[in-house]
Structure formats: structure tokens, C-alpha cells
Amino acid sequence: MFRASAIKEPPGDRVFLLLVYAFLTIVLLSVLYPLVYILSSSFSSPQAVISGRVWLLPVEPSLAGYKAIFDNPQVVTGYANSIFYTFFGVLINVCLTVMLAYPLSKSTFYGRSLIMVILVITMMFSGGLIPTYLTVKKLGLIDTRWAMMLPVALAVWQVIIARTFFQSNIPKELGEAAELDGCSDLGFLWRVVLPLSKPILAVLVLMYAVGHWNAYFDALIYLKSPDLFPLQIILRNILILNSIDASMMVDANKMAAMQGLRDLLKFSLIVVATVPVLAIYPFVQKYFVQGIMIGSLKG
Amino acid sequence: MKRHWQLYLLVLLPLAYIVIFKYVPMYGAQIAFRDFSPIKGFSGSDWVGMKNFADFVQTPNFWLLIKNTLLISLYSLAIGFPAPIVLALALNEVRSARFKKTVQMVTFAPYFISTVVMVSMIILFLSPRLGFIDLIVRSLGMESINFMGVPHYFRSIFVWSNVWQGIGYGAVIYLAALAGVNPDLYEAAKVDGASRFQKVLHIDIPGIMPAATILLILNIGQMMNVGFEKIYLMQNPLNTSTSEVISTYVYKIGLLGANFSFSAAVDLFNSVINLTLLLTVNYIARRVSENSLW
Numbered sequence: 001m002f003r004a005s006a007i008k009e010p011p012g013d014r015v016f017l018l019l020v021y022a023f024l025t026i027v028l029l030s031v032l033y034p035l036v037y038i039l040s041s042s043f044s045s046p047q048a049v050i051s052g053r054v055w056l057l058p059v060e061p062s063l064a065g066y067k068a069i070f071d072n073p074q075v076v077t078g079y080a081n082s083i084f085y086t087f088f089g090v091l092i093n094v095c096l097t098v099m100l101a102y103p104l105s106k107s108t109f110y111g112r113s114l115i116m117v118i119l120v121i122t123m124m125f126s127g128g129l130i131p132t133y134l135t136v137k138k139l140g141l142i143d144t145r146w147a148m149m150l151p152v153a154l155a156v157w158q159v160i161i162a163r164t165f166f167q168s169n170i171p172k173e174l175g176e177a178a179e180l181d182g183c184s185d186l187g188f189l190w191r192v193v194l195p196l197s198k199p200i201l202a203v204l205v206l207m208y209a210v211g212h213w214n215a216y217f218d219a220l221i222y223l224k225s226p227d228l229f230p231l232q233i234i235l236r237n238i239l240i241l242n243s244i245d246a247s248m249m250v251d252a253n254k255m256a257a258m259q260g261l262r263d264l265l266k267f268s269l270i271v272v273a274t275v276p277v278l279a280i281y282p283f284v285q286k287y288f289v290q291g292i293m294i295g296s297l298k299g
Numbered sequence: 300m301k302r303h304w305q306l307y308l309l310v311l312l313p314l315a316y317i318v319i320f321k322y323v324p325m326y327g328a329q330i331a332f333r334d335f336s337p338i339k340g341f342s343g344s345d346w347v348g349m350k351n352f353a354d355f356v357q358t359p360n361f362w363l364l365i366k367n368t369l370l371i372s373l374y375s376l377a378i379g380f381p382a383p384i385v386l387a388l389a390l391n392e393v394r395s396a397r398f399k400k401t402v403q404m405v406t407f408a409p410y411f412i413s414t415v416v417m418v419s420m421i422i423l424f425l426s427p428r429l430g431f432i433d434l435i436v437r438s439l440g441m442e443s444i445n446f447m448g449v450p451h452y453f454r455s456i457f458v459w460s461n462v463w464q465g466i467g468y469g470a471v472i473y474l475a476a477l478a479g480v481n482p483d484l485y486e487a488a489k490v491d492g493a494s495r496f497q498k499v500l501h502i503d504i505p506g507i508m509p510a511a512t513i514l515l516i517l518n519i520g521q522m523m524n525v526g527f528e529k530i531y532l533m534q535n536p537l538n539t540s541t542s543e544v545i546s547t548y549v550y551k552i553g554l555l556g557a558n559f560s561f562s563a564a565v566d567l568f569n570s571v572i573n574l575t576l577l578l579t580v581n582y583i584a585r586r587v588s589e590n591s592l593w
Contacts, residue, residue, distance in 0.1 A: 035408070109303065129553060281407075
């Protein structure tokens, strides 16, 4: 087998394969390079960054950018808030998703096709931004922590993924046996289904967690008090709107140094905001890929 | 039914969520036809018929908004839709499992970067002072360019950065579809003396067509909702002539300007276009191929 493919390959095929490898290498490098550039810049000195001397490895390594971040009280509160929203948000998400997906996976559940229609309709139509905002406002959630969690308490797509998983991975016979033994539906869900569903629970936790950690728009429209702002809003203010506390700009002499630090801080902030999500990804990639596939092919 | 009362109890809370946060706003969309007043509520405000829609069509910005929205959508579709397919087809040819895995892992990673961070990265990279793009531009002997300030570049920046961020994530589905292709077909092709390229053309591409069709229909159904959050963050006063799209307009007029009924009408207008596109494409797909959403 190996011999045949290594030696007898026609020249046309070898050229094709070479092109494929060249293409993939270009893709690989163009995705990787910006990430490396950000990382290296964040560990360089402010002077090296503004004079454009960083191109691959850190120049004049320093932690000045990271120090500036954690000296900034806004960033620290933002971080704490984001952790809060992500943790409790995901808790609500996963509970509601399982509560809806599990009954829908049972063929004995009367009315499940009606519920499915109700769910699928929401994927195609929505009230739109303004009516949704007015509803949230009417409920009195504006400028409360709930506004970050309740309006996105459930994603229909994830319900469908979870339902598909339960349907194909929990044998019907198991449920029937448990019923004969006098186990209630809730007991069965809690003691049998959930322990058997760790892969799908991991997928749900991840997909929802990424959503919460990266969310900024809900905060932008629903929150007003700065002490409730999640990290992404703080990032937007510093990185995109370029507004840093005016008190930081003490006198004109320090302006240049400040400008350098401000630029450096952006690179470090990007790293600090992204690392938590990226760090867990290699460990759960397998599940993640599974999740996308269930969702896309059988949805 | 009585035997499984616990299951019915379980679905109550999630269903309440769906009704309150999905169906109540749908009901509320009627304010597009009313003159909404916060005191009178969704169904108490006065009817004004199609006035808000007529107002929108008559705004001086109307054609510009439509044009910007459509151009960004079509550009996204033309580049963003095939990109993951090409990546998946290329990955499928790779025999070294390690190289394949490395490329997959690295290209998947940007998916986790938030929109805010993504836009910050774009701004940093393209800034005429800091970014590596500027280093490249200058080393080619050209003047620094303020990319974010040139309306003409906006679409390309938006579309290609989306490709950068989404290509690995998008490829996963096609790789799964390719893994499901019957190996006998490859054997038969080999016997018939097909080249690698012919194999891709005649086996791989037909193999992923069902998945591609479904995704294409879904994409087109969302066509007018081009990444609102990202476009909004990428906007600046210099590039609004190409970056203002219907959804950013709805946000600015509706929430920032508190013009609820008018912008709900604009939003509804947008949704109707989306739904029409979805139905049309689905109809065509059902006619010309076996695959459609329903």
C-alpha cells in the first residue's frame, strides 16, 4: 500500500498534492501569524511596540502592559462581572436546555411535534431589536444583572443538539426498565440520563460559555451602570473608542510615555480577554467538533 | 400522559422563556404599524398603517442602506461561503494526520475570539502607526494608508477578516461530510485511473453537496443580517458611506434616537426580505436538486 502510493504516484498528482500542501501552509501561517504578533507585542516594551520593531518575537521583554491592565480598576471589575455572567448564565442555560430537550427526546411525550414547531418558528422569525428591547424594559430588567442572563437563557439550536443526542444515545429499553423498577422520570433523568450525557453537557457548557464571555451587545443596550459592565464593554471602550481615564494623562511630558503604554495595553488586553476561552479549547476540541456536527447534519 | 406528568412539569419553565422572550416581541412587532407610545403599550398605541414603511422608503438614505447591505451580503456569500469548503477539500487530501490536525486546530482557534477583540485586532493591524500590515505596506515602498478611514476598503476588510475567523469552524461540517463518503467510490476511481484532482471534482464535491446546499439556503435566509455587531464596531465617521447597513441604522434610529415605531418598521422590512430570500432559494433548491430545508 505505502509503496504503491509513494512511488507510482503520477506526476500530475504530485504537483496537485504539492499545491494542496502549499495552500494549507499559507492558510496555517496567515491564521497563526496575527496571533503570534499580538502575543509577542504584548510582552514587549512600549517603545519597541510603537516604533514597529516587533515582528515575530518579543523585543525588550517586559510586563508593563499586563501591569497597566491590572492597575486599571475598570478591567478588574469587568473581569469579575464577566466571570459572574458566564458562570450563572451557563448554569441557567444548561438547566433550561436539558429541561426542554429531554422530554422532547421521548417518543411518548405527547405534543412534542407542536413544541418543536413553536421552537423552530423562533429560529426563522423574531420580533426584532426594538420589540425585544421594549419587552425586556417592561419586565424591569434594564440595568440589572438579570438582563445579561435572562434574555439569552435558552438557545433553540442547542436544544435541538441536546435532543438529538438524548434520542440517539439513551436506549429506550433503559427507560422502560427503570420505569418497571419504579423509578420516576425525574429520578431517571438525574441518575441515569445525565451521567450518560457528559459529552453533550460539555458541548452545551462550552458553546454557551463562549457566548456569554464574548457578549457585548446585550450589555450595550441593557446596562447603564459601569459597575455592571462585563469585560467586553470595557474592552470596547478602551480598544475601539480609545477612551482611557483622563486622570491617567497627568502632564504633557508624560504624554508620549503614556501613549506608548496605551498602545501596549491594547495588545495585552487582547491576550488577557482571549486566553481564558482559548486555553480550554484544546482539551474540549473533540466535543466541540461533535457538537457542531450533531447540530448541523441532523438538525 | 398522566404517567409522565414530571416531564410536562419540566418543559413549563423553558416554554415560559420562549413565550416571554421570543413570542411577546413577535407580537410587539406590530408597533411597526402603530405610533408607539410607552404608556399605551404594544397593542394600545394608535394605528398608522404603512406610514412608517413609507417614511423609510422616502428617507434620503434608503437606497444607500439597501445597496450597502446587499453588497456586503453578496461579497460575504461569494467569499465566505466557499472558503471553508476549499479548506475542507484540501485538508481531506492530506495524508499526514499530524499536519492535518495542526491546521485544523489552528484555524479553528480564531472562532473563540470575541467580536470586540476581533475588531480591535483589525484596527490595530491596519492602523497607520502600529500594525504589521502597515510595516508591510511601508517596506514595499508605499505610503501608510489609513485603511479604516477609506470607505472603499470597508467591505474587503469585513469579509476577509470574517474568513480569517470562521474558516476553520466552517470546515468542520464539510470534513464530516467528506468522512462519510463511501470508500468504494475512491477504489473505483483508482481502478478507472482518475487523478487526485478528478477525484476531488467527481467524488468529493458531489459528496458534500447536500451539506453545502442546506448551509447555503440558511446563509441566504440570513443575508440581510450581515454581522451587525461587527459592522457596528468597525464603523467610524469616515467609512459610514459604505458601512451603514439596515441593522446598524435600526439600532441608531431606534434605540439611540428612541424612534421605536419607525425603526421597528425598518427591521420588519429587513426580515421580510430575508424570509422572501429563504423561501425563494429553498424553492429553487428543491426544484434543481434533492436537497432543501423542507
